[in-house]
Amino acid sequence: MSELPLCDLHIHVGSSVAPHIMWSIAHQQGFKLPVKDYWEFVDLITVNPRRDRTLADYLRILHEWTEKIQSSPAAVERSVYEIIGKEYRGSRVEQVELRFNPMKRNEHGARDLDHIIHAALRGMDRACLEYGVRAGLIFCLAREFDAELNAIIVDKAIMYQSRGVVGIDLAGTEQDPMELSDGVERYARLFARAHDAGLGTTVHTGETAATSGDGVIAVLDQLKPDRIGHGVRAAYSETALDRLADTGCVLEICPTSNLHTRAVRHLEEFRFILGTFADRGVRFTVNTDGTYLCSTSLRREFRLLAEAEILSLAELETARALAFEASFISPA
Numbered sequence: 001m002s003e004l005p006l007c008d009l010h011i012h013v014g015s016s017v018a019p020h021i022m023w024s025i026a027h028q029q030g031f032k033l034p035v036k037d038y039w040e041f042v043d044l045i046t047v048n049p050r051r052d053r054t055l056a057d058y059l060r061i062l063h064e065w066t067e068k069i070q071s072s073p074a075a076v077e078r079s080v081y082e083i084i085g086k087e088y089r090g091s092r093v094e095q096v097e098l099r100f101n102p103m104k105r106n107e108h109g110a111r112d113l114d115h116i117i118h119a120a121l122r123g124m125d126r127a128c129l130e131y132g133v134r135a136g137l138i139f140c141l142a143r144e145f146d147a148e149l150n151a152i153i154v155d156k157a158i159m160y161q162s163r164g165v166v167g168i169d170l171a172g173t174e175q176d177p178m179e180l181s182d183g184v185e186r187y188a189r190l191f192a193r194a195h196d197a198g199l200g201t202t203v204h205t206g207e208t209a210a211t212s213g214d215g216v217i218a219v220l221d222q223l224k225p226d227r228i229g230h231g232v233r234a235a236y237s238e239t240a241l242d243r244l245a246d247t248g249c250v251l252e253i254c255p256t257s258n259l260h261t262r263a264v265r266h267l268e269e270f271r272f273i274l275g276t277f278a279d280r281g282v283r284f285t286v287n288t289d290g291t292y293l294c295s296t297s298l299r300r301e302f303r304l305l306a307e308a309e310i311l312s313l314a315e316l317e318t319a320r321a322l323a324f325e326a327s328f329i330s331p332a
């Protein structure tokens, strides 16, 4: 297991660039920072477990700093390039689907969206050529965006499919569980269009305790995604477990991220969650979500589950191999 190549299906551009690279990008662009010292900067853009305890804290760091610093073609190109190289060097990740929202990198329309997308593709091409890895981009729609903006993101994903965009995602804080059905329905046509165009589809849901398995059920019913980001709350819902097993929808599990945001309280809870998924035939993969924001690597995520004996070696191998199988990147 420690030698085998890995595939990361769930990793965000906004949470996976090393602080020293972000520092370099910020200075290169003349970005006005609120701090003068490098270590203060590190504190600003990374998670401090004593201060940042929820998913909202994580999203705030991304929104206030990382996305802004990454908002230029040069910054996006370097970010994508550096992430893919680091994943390969650090964890021998030979296949990676990197996700981001291009509309959160263009300064609210001040920068041309196509320039941002081309820059991401250039960064990806360079890294793939240098390291011999395979990669694809996933464009994230945002729950807080209006329908028109999300439709443009889907249009762009379809337009750039032949260049290396492999799928779409829906990200952002989920709504009140009582409104979940209504909330998710808004994206049904966009997801159907992306699917019909041959793109892979995935949705962030069932991550925090507030959303419960209802979010997973609503997403499966309305959006019919190939995969679900997180989905850990489904372990507490008989209906969600049945629906996941029936549809074969693959979960993108990100252990350290969930522990950091307190979405999952401790490793023992993961023992229950992943054990339940394995028992009930729910397919899942292991991913990072964000290597630097979560202070982890894909190799470390596997080691974490192995050393705590959360999963057996056979189960870990199943998750490792499934990531390649469930990837939106077409087989070599």
Ligand SMILES: [Zn+2]
Binding pocket: 010, 012, 204, 229, 289
């Ligand atoms: Zn995520």
